[in-house]
Amino acid sequence: MQNPARAICAATLLFAIGAVGLTSISSFAYISSAQAQEEYLPTEKDFVGKWKLNGGAIRPPRDMKDAPTPEQEAAASEFQQTVTAFYGAFDYLEITADGRYNFHQPGDPTSGPCVWCGTWSFSKSSAWLELDTA
Known part of the structure; x- marks a missing residue:
């Protein structure tokens, strides 16, 4: 008699977990990664922090309609x-929330005079650096 009771309890538990899982799955709509990338626009807070710099990419301007010339x-x-x-x-x-940035060279102390620093602003979904020390 104890085995059928355990089986019923286990089945009930699995059914409850499945029902909760289905309700949480149905609340999310599927979107393609291309659609997600197209819809996401970065915010100002996305740029604050320390960034390791390696390489770059060429991206045509968003309003460019024709193919680029050679x-x-x-x-x-x-x-x-x-x-x-x-x-x-x-x-x-390093980009700080107070509108400053600083390029750190290897071996630089964390504080002291900045050589490659300035202010930054946020416009058109991009961070714009102004080199005050130039």
Whole structure:
């Protein structure tokens, strides 16, 4: 008699877990990763923190309707190489919530005079760096 009671309890428990699982699954709608990337726009707080810099990518402007010309592609490639070489000289980029940023070179003390620092702003879903020390 004890085995049928355990079986009923186990079946009831599994049914309850399944019912809860189904209700939580049905509350999420499926979206493709392309749709998720298209709809997500970063916010200002997404940029605050310490960033390890490695490489870069060329992305055409959002309002660019036509394919880039060979001259535009060459200029973008040259710019990407310049930016990647610049980033390679630094250990990390620190962006603070108070509107400041600082590129840290390897071996730099965490405090002291900044050489590659400035202010940053947020516009058009991007962080814009202004180099005050130039």
